[in-house]
Structures are given as structure tokens and as C-alpha cells.
Amino acid sequence: MNADQLPLEGMPRRLYSCTPSRLNTWLDCRRRYRFTYLDRPQPPKGPAWAHNSVGASVHNALAGWWREPYERRTPLTAAILLTNGWIKEGFRDEEQSARWLGRARDLVSGYVSTLDPSDDPVGVERTVATRTKVLALSGRIDRLDRRGDELVVVDYKTGRRPLTQDDARSSLALAVYAIAASRMMRTPCRTVELHHLPTGEIVEWRHTDESLERHLGRAEEMAAEASAADERYREAVAAPPSSRSRAPRGAPQGPAVRVPPEVEELFTPSPGPICSWCDFRRHCPEGLAAGPDRNPWDGLAD
């Protein structure tokens, strides 16, 4: 950065606007971050994943259930909402989709039968936001409950992997949501919960002020790195076309938008097992070499 680009004393810095998902992508793989948030046009993604269809259908049905009038908040209503909003993308065939529809129907109706329909949450699919000196964070909470004098962040999980307390403790998203909800509603919010629908298990973590601050500090560190890389990227793509080139369409040759090597290095790939599930794998030679192809329905339990 040259002297002209340094922020003048007293002038507000531009905040880095992001979601926890954006920060986690930066942490997981910087090339995927670039594909997801910077390259425009965005490289085409692979086909939809069936396990994501199940997750989205379940989330939508549970959100819709709370929007129903009290007398209709029954297990049957949850099953009907799930059926009406069923997303069929990614399944091997109609038979597999129908089988999973049945399972998901049982999941949501079984789960809501454990809830008190009169205990309205403070928010459902509630967007919350907060800011610090360096970043503006926002995101959507599956459900925000009030328990006594405090708020509790509830996150639904539909994956096959059993959850541990460490998942709740280490989740940047849940910690940020707790901070944002607390600030917006001027009510303490330290407890975060993962509700694992396939097992009915609830995994809880109660944060302290210190642990929440640590998460926020980590978010700020990532935001500072990502923001600096974004800036370098934007300068590079705004440069005259003679100083960069565009890769031919089609074959997997790495990112299609070409930037100078020193900028490319800011977005190095992180190949690993996750690559088999990456939406941009076909544009990433390192990711293709890292693991086998997966069918869109391979994330389902069977």
C-alpha cells in the first residue's frame, strides 16, 4: 500500500462486510473463497447435492411450522409442509427422492412433537448483524429462543455425522450470532445449541464473555487478511487487460479470471478430502487430484 492509499487519520475505514460462512470459506480454502466471492462471472458450480436438498427442505418446513397459527402447529402440519416444499435436486432417481421424503417427513414430525407449540421463539430464520471497528457481520439464525432472562441460539443439523460439544463450542457462526442477537435485542445471549434431527440429540455450549470475545477477535483477524486480499484482487482485475489474460473456457485450468502471480498466491488452493464435495472442483486441478469424484447423492446416509 502506498502513502496515497493509507487511510487518513480520523477518516473511517471501510468495513469488511461478511457472513460467518464467508470467513469460514476463507479459512477452509482461499481458492474456493475466490471462486465464491470474487471471480465474476462466477465459475459454474457442479450439480446440486441431494444432502443439501434434504437439509434445505427440513429447515424450510421447520421455519414454516412456527409461522402457522398455534392450533395448526402439529406433527401432521410439519409433515405436510415438508412434503409441499420438498426439493428433489440431486437424488439418483424418483425412488430415492421418495424414500428420503419419507425419512425427512418422519424427522420433522418427530422433532416438532418434542416442542411446545405455544412457546413462540423470539425469531425464526432471523437475520442478525453486528459490527466492530473492522468488520460488519451478518447472518441468519435458524431459531432464537428466550429461556428465562436470556436468549439461546438454535441451529438445526440434518447431517449423518453425530455432533460433539466441540462442534457447538468451536462454531464461529454460532458465537457471532449470539453476540449479534445480544447486542440487537439488548438481552444476554451466551448459550448456543445444535439440534441434530436424525438422532434427536441436542448439543449445548454456554459461552463466557471471554470466549465470545475470542471468537470475535478471530473473526476480525480473518477479516483483515481477507479484506487485504480482496483489495489486491480488485486492483488486479481493474488493471488494463494487457496486464492480465483470460484463460480459455472449458477445460479445468484453474481460475478462469487471470491475475498476476503475486495476487494468485493470495488465493492458494487447500486440497484435501473436502475437495470431493467442492462445488468448484471441476475448475481446480489440485482439487481434482485430491480425491475421487462423488455422485450428487453420495452425501446421503445410503
Ligand code: SF4
Ligand atoms: S477443489 Fe479443493 S482446493 Fe479446489 S477450490 Fe475446491 S476446496 Fe479448494
